[in-house]
Amino acid sequence: MTVPDQPEPLIFDLSQPGRGGMALPRVDVPEGGDVEDLLPAAALRQAPPRLPEVSELQVVRHFTRLARRNFAVDTGFYPLGSCTMKYNPKINDELAGLDGFAGLHPYTPDAWAQGALRVLWELEQALCRITGMAACSLQPAAGAHGELAGMLITAAYHRARGDGARRRVAVPASAHGTNPASAAMAGFEVVEVPADARGGTDIEALRALADERLAALMLTNPNTLGLFEENVAALADLVHAAGGLMYYDGANLNAVVGRVRPGDMGFDICHLNLHKTFSTPHGMGGPGAGPVGVRAGLERFLPGPRPVRRDRPGEPGEAFSWEDLGPDSIGRVRALYGNFAVLVRAYAYILTHGGEGLRAVSGHAVLxxxxxxxxxxxxxxxxxxxxxxxxxxxxxxxxxxxxxxxxxxxxxxxxxxxxxxxxxxxxxxxxxxxxxxxxxxxxxxxxxxxxxxxxxxxxxxxxxxxxxxxxxxxxxxxxxxxxxxxxxxxxxxxxxxxx
Ligand SMILES: Cc1ncc(COP(=O)(O)O)c(C=O)c1O
CATH class of the missing domain: 3.90.1150.10 (Aspartate Aminotransferase, domain 1)
Known part of the structure; x- marks a missing residue:
């Protein structure tokens, strides 16, 4: 590794009054008018913002030098378990950067955003096929955010059945820290389930918890020891018999994609970390994507709005639009389209690989x-x-x-x-x-x-x-x-x- 030995100054320290490196495009709306007519006086800035005044070349050198001081998956092997720092193919960036995607204003009327809406709708369909879920929402902005949405769905489901007494969520001791945090944020009491001698969830310990207070079991499969839960079907039977839901933390789907599906393993709700399986940049609770999916019967609780496809009577082809939130939905968990550019990257990855390619991904990861x-x-x-x-x-x-x-x-x-x-x-x-x-x-x-x-x-x-x-x-x-x-x-x- 080449190591720059000089500490890099802050970009503010490079600032020289009057220096600049930008040229704004010509204004394409009528100029003039009083700014006070548009904004209340209290919201108007009294002094210019304290931004660094630097040339384009200084900006490029500064950030290139900083990037070289960091370790990145593009420069070296990065075997970070659980966080999955896998290579992000550059074609995904190229496609997300296409004018029609990158330049699309979030408030563009549906009729002019048909391509973007189609991408979102098709991605939802693909994720449902991959997970065995009936419907999903692309809104959550990270794995942890998808978990929170899933826990809010769990609460909404039990409330809708008039079963508000279910306040407990069981979480295995090996779970990612975000699992108990998400359950607690959704208002549940978290109960830990120990691991058994083979590294799986101790089924006897869960049996003791499976009563009328249990709202859900949050399970990661493969779990965070990297092991497939050998008793997953029995765990699902136990939780369902007690009236609870099975929640799948799909962060580790990259180990099983194309081979088994959460829906077929008996899970009712599942989130995915798009960065881990579908090779998008990792948002770390921030600008990523953690779609949440549900089995048939739970669709009405999903966050939204979600894209829908409708036939156009008397016209060829179909049309895409946003579906209004229903009364049982947990509501919006993110503004507008969610993290659209991340979603485009994930869809590009899915299309590039196809079903067989995704199956090969999990095979190679395990090997x-x-x-x-x-x-x-x-x-x-x-x-x-x-x-x-x-x-x-x-x-x-x-x-x-x-x-x-x-x-x-x-x-x-x-x-x-x-x-x-x-x-x-x-x-x-x-x-x-x-x-x-x-x-x-x-x-x-x-x-x-x-x-x-x-x-x-x-x-x-x-x-x-x-x-x-x-x-x-x-x-x-x-x-x-x-x-x-x-x-x-x-x-x-x-x-x-x-x-
Ligand atoms: C098993 C598991 N669950 C949840 C998360 C949280 O995901 P995020 O960092 O996208 O919020 C991770 C992190 O990658 C994880 O490995």
């Missing part, structure tokens, strides 16, 4: 994870020794023999040009390292990563003094080892010009 698990069996043995799906969780305690913590290995990997795996998650595994290679990496890359892990462990085994660098790393990145607790507790995120 890559199992191959890496086998290559690292000595240094990083799996926490649960079963064939894994798209990722595996290693028990990092094996590193202690060489005097290393999981954290040390992760930092040292950066000096070898690799991003670290996810560390210390899931919480039920001590010194956890969660490794997800994704389907896009070559065999050579997986072997190079395994070689780097072995090299770090071998160096550490030479003794604390001889291998001090391994425990102090990273040494070759623009930012070295930081005080992580301070960075998390007291982050400095704002720029104050007077400071």
């Amino acid at each position: 890559a994870a199992n191959y890496l698990k086998m290559l690292l069996a000595d240094a990083l043995p799996p926490a649960v020794d079963r064939p894994c799906m798209h990722e595996y969780v290693a028990d990092g305690r094996a590193l202690r023999g060489a005097g290393l913590r999981a954290l040390d290995l992760c930092k040292a990997l950066l000096d070898h040009g690799f991003h670290a795996p996810t560390m210390y998650f899931p919480l039920i595994v001590e010194e956890a390292l969660m490794i997800e290679p994704t389907e896009t990496e070559s065999r050579q890359m997986l072997e190079a990563f395994a070689d780097a892990v072995h090299a770090i462990v071998a160096e550490a085994a030479r003794g604390a003094e001889a291998s001090a660098g391994v425990r102090q790393g990273p040494l070759e990145t623009p930012v070295g080892r930081i005080d992580e607790a301070r960075a998390a507790r007291r982050p400095v995120l704002r720029w104050w010009p007077e400071a």
